[in-house]
Amino acid sequence: MYLLILWLPLLGSIFSGFGGRFLGLKGSSIISVVCVFLSMFLSFVAFYEVGLMGLNYCIVLSPWIEVGILKISWSFLFDSLTVTMLVVITVISSLVHLYSLEYMQNDPHLPRFMSFLEIFTFFMLILVTADNLVQMFVGWEGVGLASYLLINFWFTRLAANQSAIKALVVNRIGDFGLSLGILTAFYIFQSVDYFLIFSLSPLFTNYCLNFGGINISGLTLIGVFLFIGAVGKSAQLGLHTWLPDAMEGPTPVSALIHAATMVTAGVFLLIRFSPLIEFSSTVLNILVVFGSFTAFFAGMSGIFQNDLKRVIAYSTCSQLGYMVFACGISCYNVSIFHLANHAFFKALLFLSAGSVIHALANEQDMRRMGSLIRFLPLTYSLMLIGSLALAGFPFLTGFYSKDFILELAQVTLNKNIHFIEGSFACWLGNLSVFFTAFYSFRLIYLTFVNSANTTRKNILKSHEPSLLMLIPLIVLGFGSIFIGYVGKDLFIGLGTDFWKSSVMILPSNSYSIEAEWLKINLKWLPFVLSTFGIVLATIINITKTHKYLYNIFYRNICFLINKKWYWDVLYNRFVVYPILNFGYSVSFKNLDRGFIELVGPYGFSKIIPIWSYIFSKLQTGQLSHYLFFIVLGVCLFFLIIFNQTQMLIFYSVLIFFI
Template sequence: MYLLILLLPLLGALSVGFFGRFLGHKGSGIISLLCVILSMLLSLLAFYEVGFMGLSYHLTISPWIEVGVLKISWSFLFDSLTVTMLVVITVISSLVHSYSLEYMYSDPHLPRFMAFLEIFTFFMLILVTADNLVQMFVGWEGVGLASYLLINFWFTRLAANQSAIKALVVNRIGDFGLSLGILTAFYIFQSVDYYTIFSLTPLMSNFLLNIGGIDISGITLIGIFLFVGAVGKSAQLGLHTWLPDAMEGPTPVSALIHAATMVTAGVFLLIRFSPLLEFSSTILNILIIFGSITAFFAAMSGVFQNDLKRVIAYSTCSQLGYMIFSCGISCYNVSMFHLANHAFFKALLFLSAGSVIHALANEQDMRRMGSLIKFLPLTYSLMLIGSLALAGFPFLTGFYSKDFILELTQVTLNSNLYNVQGSFACWLGNLSVFFTAFYSFRLIYLTFINSTNTTKKIILKSHEPSLYMLFPLIFLGFGSIFVGYLTKDLFIGLGTDFWNSSILILPTHSYFIEAEWVDVRIKWLPFLLSSLGIILSTLVNIKNTYIYLYTKIYRFGCFLINKKWYWDVLYNRFFVYPILNFGYLVSFKNLDRGFIELLGPYGFTKLIPTWANIFSKLQSGQLSHYLFFFVVGFCLLLAILMGNILFHNLQLLFFYFVLIFFI
């Protein structure tokens, strides 16, 4: 049963990918949707067995790599952390599949799109179920590949090509850091298995590595490399630039990337390695600082975005910052709780945005929308629910996790251990609430309530989507209202044993009990700030006070924030252009076109006799010719090897060679 959770999406991807043109739109849609729904049902059953019954499964399939002390097997771990991720991934993926059947129905390449969605889901399932770092890295690279394919799905668009390449290249930086972390972990622990590393971590907490004459804690170094990998995948400050540009892909892709796959991989990695991170206060401090700054930076940047999907993308970046600094204050279970809650209302926001874009003939600029409340009332209601949940409105899903994270920052603010870092997380986290509420309702006003700025022809043709698109929206709407309330006691309730040994929190880092005695006025602070953001957004959009705000505040940073703090410009000027110039001037002109060509085709080859140049004529450039030589060489090698094993006289060897060659 547990292996079927992984195999069903792979089976669907292979079936639809190879036979999509024969199955057609309907056949591809039915097979892909059926596979992912069955995987979802099995995930719910696994969640019941592991989460509620207290069981844990470790399945070993077969050996994979055995070199000296390095022994890696294809094996899968199903604990409470894994099954929670399985439910989130498969539920959101099933809804996105159902939504895509209608959203992409007119696209002639729908089977290819559904196959990419399936393979995306499969690699994410591989990532979360792995029991060792190398197998996890396979899923890690797989989701990066799948994201490239999906962002670049409309490959005839230049913007899609650029965005996909940018996402791939930026993530390579994080992947390089993660690979260094894997190598360092193997060097210190002589193993890449999770259980081996976690069990030996307390014994190796004082292990030092001498690098350039400087002693560095081995645990800290592993944590830094893992954090670099998480920064790339989860779009934290510094490697976040790929996330807003990833909106060039189809809207269902954005929903799947932001809600259940890809960006959640980095947060999952940090939560999975909580038994290691807990023994390095340096890493925890880094998580707090980077997470809080990312939450604040992305929330401010989202205020001045005009693209509907980019606003929601920056909100994802901000919410990931909350999850990261929640890990930094050793509240991994709260971070996981917020990840699960965030999946529902973020998928709701993206799919609702897709409904709006679908109704307005692919228009994404909010300044060219308006008055859609009369034409898309159900979509407006659902997007309002998602925006309120994102802003942390009381008793919606986002309220139970995000507000509790902010309460925990108040506890760490008064702690001697995390004084400066706690103040970072507390103040920047609370300020981010204000900006989140502001841009969420700015989106609502510009899209649905303000006067329309589009043409009469488009606005009159706009209508609610079909049931295939509405059902996922309604389901996610109920999830955005009730999931947080229904799962609060299970995930973060006092005394709950749901996580068992999958998450480790040292007793000195536990702040749950202290959070219960935080001053009530402080607990109301996030709600007051979000209410202030909603009120200010209302005044700006209804009373036209934006004219006054822009003229007075423009000089003090609005232009800077509107340009996304010039991160892309700085990257291009100090990193991209120097590397490109080096590649052209030094590597290409001096090495490739210079030294290598003078030594090779224009130098050394001149000394070869002319009769030897007959081999150059074999280089015809025709793929069929090269394939022929490859097959002949392979048959020759196979014949010699099999002849040495099976035959001992030359006659039978010659007969066998001729037989193999002609076959």
């Protein structure tokens, strides 16, 4: 049963991909949807057995690699963390598959699209079920490949080509860091198995590696390399530039990437390696700083974006920052809880955005929308639910996890143990709440409430989607309302033993109990900030007060943020262009066309005919000459091998026989 969860998406991908031409659109669609829904059903059964009944499974299929002490098997681990991710991945993937049947119905390449979606799901399932680093890396790279194929699905568009290549290249940096982490872990622990690494980690807290006379903690080095991998996949500050551009793919792809698969892989990696990261305070501090800066930066960047999907993409980047700095304050259970909650309301937002784009003939600019509340009332209601959940409105799904993360950040600040990191997590995290609420309701006003700013033809043609698109939206809407409340006590309740050994938190790093005794005014702070963001967005959009703020300073700040803080420009100017110039001016012109050609085709090539003429003269055809050269060669050979004493004996014997 457990292996069928993985094999069903793979079989569906093979049948719909290779047999799409024979099965047709309906046949390949039915096969792919049935396979992924069966996988979802089995994931619920696995969640019941493993998560609720407490039965862990480790299934070993066969040996894979055996070289010296490196022994790797195809084996799968099913614990509480794994089955939680299985439910999230398969549920979101199933709803996205169902949604895609209607959204992509006019695309002639629908079988290829469904095949790519299922192979994406399969590789993500491989990633979360692996019980060793190398097998996890297979899923990690497979997810990157599938994201490239899906972002570049409409490969005739230049923007899609550029975005897919950008996602692939930027993620190579993170993948290189992860590969270094795998090699370092193998060097230190002599194994890549999770069980062995996690059980030995407490014994290696004082183990150091020497680089140029500098001692570096081995666990810290592994943690930093793993974090670099997570920075690439989960789009943390520095390697985040690929995520907003990934919107060039079809909307169901965006929903799957942002809610359940690719961007959650980095956070899952950090949570999975909690038994190792817990013993390195340096790595924890790095997670806090980078996560809080990412949440703040992405939240501010989303304010002045005008593309509907790009605004939601920046909100994903911001929420991933919350998950990462929750790992940094050793609240891995809260991080995975927020990951599960975020999957539902983020998939709801993306699929609702797809409904709007579908209704407006592929229009994505929010400035060319408006008044859709009259024509798309159900989509408006569902997107409002998703936006409120994203903003952390009380008693919706996002409230139960995001506000608890901020409460825990307040605890770390009040304890004064990690004052600087706690300040980052607390204040930048709370400011991000304000920005999140502001851009969420700016999106609502520009898209649905404000006056229409599009053509009469588009407005009159806009209508609610069919039932195939509405069912996933309604299911995700209910999930965005109730999942947080239903799962709170199970996942992060005091005294819960749901996670067992899959997540490890040292007693000195546990702040969940202290969060219960936090002052009530500090607990209200996120709600006050989100309310202020909603009110400010309402005032600006109703009264048009932004016209009175239109001075040089305000215009420059807006322009700077709208241009994403010029990260792409800086990368191009200081990284990409110098490398391209080096490749052309130095590598190509001076080395390939210069030194190598002078030495090779125009150097040695002129000497070779001369040497060939000399050697051809030595070919006299007389046997005595050939014997002379053979004996001379043998003597020179033994002259090199033997010492002088042995050479005297050899020459004496040789003279005797001659």
